[in-house]
Every structure is written in structure tokens, then in C-alpha cells.
Amino acid sequence: MECTVRWQPEAGMAFNAETGSGHLLSMDGAPDGGGRNLAPRPMETVLAGTGACAAYDVVLILKRGRHDIRGCEVKLNAERATADPKVFTKIHLQFVVRGRGLPAAAVERAVALSHEKYCSASAMLGKTAAMTTGVEIVEV
Known part of the structure; x- marks a missing residue:
């Protein structure tokens, strides 16, 4: 890469x-x-990439399980250290998964697999940040 x-x-x-x-x-x-606020901050892109990485895993896992997933979003809230280097110290990923007849156990398993096994970004950030997840399932 x-x-x-x-x-x-x-x-x-x-x-x-x-x-x-x-x-x-x-x-x-x-x-x-010294910036002009015309684009995201570099650390915002790190956080966004982490959310996309995790969402990618969740969608792929549910699709492979032949579940009728129609949407997935992740809302991330993060805290950073106050002293340099200002690493992330806490990150919460709140998944909102939309679909038809999605079993809660399957969605929760997909989120857990992403968090514990597949998401490279979460694995890296988990070295400095306490990471938590939450799940909301919306029937569409």
C-alpha cells in the first residue's frame, strides 16, 4: 500500500x-x-477511515450470510489525549443497520467480528484507545 x-x-x-x-x-x-478549514483534519480522516473499515466488514459479513441488509452507518465519538501526541484515548462506534428481518444476533456478531478480528484500523487504534461499540437495528 x-x-x-x-x-x-x-x-x-x-x-x-x-x-x-x-x-x-x-x-x-x-x-x-495556519489552516483555512477547507477540508477535514488529518485525524478526522483517521477516524472516518476507521468507521468505513468497520462498516465495510459488517456489510460484507451480513451479505455473505445472505441477510437482507439495506443500509449501514456508523456514528463515531472519540476523545483524544490532551498532551502531544494527541492520540485517541476513547472511541465509540454506534452502528445503525437497516434491513428486512435482520436477526439481532447476526448483526451483533458481524459488529463483534469486525471489532475483534477483521478491522485493521480498529486494531491499530485499539492500542491507545478504549474502543466500544453499540448496535441499533432499523426495520425497513
């Missing part, structure tokens, strides 16, 4: 990343740090 991150000096503290798969991602800093 590769990624190239380039600082955009004309934009203050903005950075553009080009991923190994050829996709672009912009990041920016807060105004009090």
Missing part, C-alpha cells in the same frame, strides 16, 4: 494525498494552526 501526501503551501496548512489506488484526498488544518 502506498500514499503520497503533498503540502499545498499556497493554501496555508492544506495537504493533498494521492493513494496507491489513484484516488485523491484533501486535508486542512484549523485556522488557529
Whole structure:
């Protein structure tokens, strides 16, 4: 896996990343740090990537189990250390899974498997952060 991150000096503290798969991602800093608030902060992208990684697992596990999943979102709430390096210290992932006839046990198992076995981002962040999960199932 590769990624190239380039600082955009004309934009203050903005950075553009080009991923190994050829996709672009912009990041920016807060105004009090020289940024212009034109894109997510780098640590916000880490948190978003973690949510996407976990949701990907949950959707894939439920689809492979032939469950009628129609939607999945993850709301993440995180706390960071007050001193540098300001690592994440607590992260809660609240899954909202939509579908027809989704067994609670299957959804909870998918979330647990993602959290305990498959999600690489959660595994890395779990080294510094207490990670918790919650599940809500919505019948559609």
C-alpha cells in the first residue's frame, strides 16, 4: 500500500494525498494552526477511515450470510489525549443497520467480528484507545 501526501503551501496548512489506488484526498488544518478549514483534519480522516473499515466488514459479513441488509452507518465519538501526541484515548462506534428481518444476533456478531478480528484500523487504534461499540437495528 502506498500514499503520497503533498503540502499545498499556497493554501496555508492544506495537504493533498494521492493513494496507491489513484484516488485523491484533501486535508486542512484549523485556522488557529495556519489552516483555512477547507477540508477535514488529518485525524478526522483517521477516524472516518476507521468507521468505513468497520462498516465495510459488517456489510460484507451480513451479505455473505445472505441477510437482507439495506443500509449501514456508523456514528463515531472519540476523545483524544490532551498532551502531544494527541492520540485517541476513547472511541465509540454506534452502528445503525437497516434491513428486512435482520436477526439481532447476526448483526451483533458481524459488529463483534469486525471489532475483534477483521478491522485493521480498529486494531491499530485499539492500542491507545478504549474502543466500544453499540448496535441499533432499523426495520425497513
